Amino acid sequence: MAQIIDGKALAAQVKAEVKTEVAAWTAQGHRPPYLAVVLVGDNPASASYVRGKAKDAAEVGINSDTLHYETDITEAELLDLIRRLNQDNTVDGILVQLPLPDHINEQKVIEAIAPEKDADGFHPASIGQLVLGQPGFQPATPAGIMEMLTRSGIPTSGAHAVVVGRSNIVGKPMANLLLQKGVDATVTICHSRTRDLAAITRSADILVAAIGRAHFITADMVKPGATVIDVGINRVDDATRERGYRLVGDVDFEAVRDIAGWITPVPGGVGPMTRAMLMRNTLNAAKRAT
Numbered sequence: 001m002a003q004i005i006d007g008k009a010l011a012a013q014v015k016a017e018v019k020t021e022v023a024a025w026t027a028q029g030h031r032p033p034y035l036a037v038v039l040v041g042d043n044p045a046s047a048s049y050v051r052g053k054a055k056d057a058a059e060v061g062i063n064s065d066t067l068h069y070e071t072d073i074t075e076a077e078l079l080d081l082i083r084r085l086n087q088d089n090t091v092d093g094i095l096v097q098l099p100l101p102d103h104i105n106e107q108k109v110i111e112a113i114a115p116e117k118d119a120d121g122f123h124p125a126s127i128g129q130l131v132l133g134q135p136g137f138q139p140a141t142p143a144g145i146m147e148m149l150t151r152s153g154i155p156t157s158g159a160h161a162v163v164v165g166r167s168n169i170v171g172k173p174m175a176n177l178l179l180q181k182g183v184d185a186t187v188t189i190c191h192s193r194t195r196d197l198a199a200i201t202r203s204a205d206i207l208v209a210a211i212g213r214a215h216f217i218t219a220d221m222v223k224p225g226a227t228v229i230d231v232g233i234n235r236v237d238d239a240t241r242e243r244g245y246r247l248v249g250d251v252d253f254e255a256v257r258d259i260a261g262w263i264t265p266v267p268g269g270v271g272p273m274t275r276a277m278l279m280r281n282t283l284n285a286a287k288r289a290t
Ligand code: GUN
Pocket: 095, 096, 097, 098, 099, 120, 140, 141, 169, 274
């Protein structure tokens, strides 16, 4: 039976560290760090993530506002808002919740954010620094996963790490972090066109599932003793729940936990850690601004 990697508990550790650092920072006479969160439209999942970020910010002493716009905001209006936030010296970090409506070019919006305020680490400058192994803002989900591996004492050097999913915000940066000198994993990236996926995942010492499909990773795809990290947050209908759905990961948790050595649950795994890392990025943005 796998050991559970308790994302909530690890996130609480990281948040406690950030809270202490924020207190030390303000004790030196600085104003508290400030994060501007931009939310467009009424995607219920996005609204829920943004509420979680605001709650975590308050918890660690970071100020934040959620700037909420209707779905019909134009790309030009959104770019103009970002320009104003870039110029505002009281704003340390800027986060635009994704996805954006189809009429807005997401990449254009990400690139409009000043790299020194890129709390999400999605700007090409941040991604470039990550790939080069230079200090910079790292996307919160893969950075949080690295933190979970380290804090759980899971060895990475020489391990075969298989990342399933090639998104810009998880799969690609995750693979690059696992590849860094000092981490030293041997990395394979798989995606929807990968041939004989199960044969590859079965050879993984560390398996990161970031596909976005409920219960995609089944027990037969996992090597006994492997570390299984589940990035998925999928809503599946559940009439027994008051809200009519429940959240499940990309991993068939109940079956895979019998095989794996370590496993992250959903909810309570990668999600809370992602938010904690965003708080750390925001604090770092405030410190760099001064
Ligand atoms: N949408 C899904 N994950 C994320 C994230 O980490 N940051 C932002 N801004 N949007 C997301």
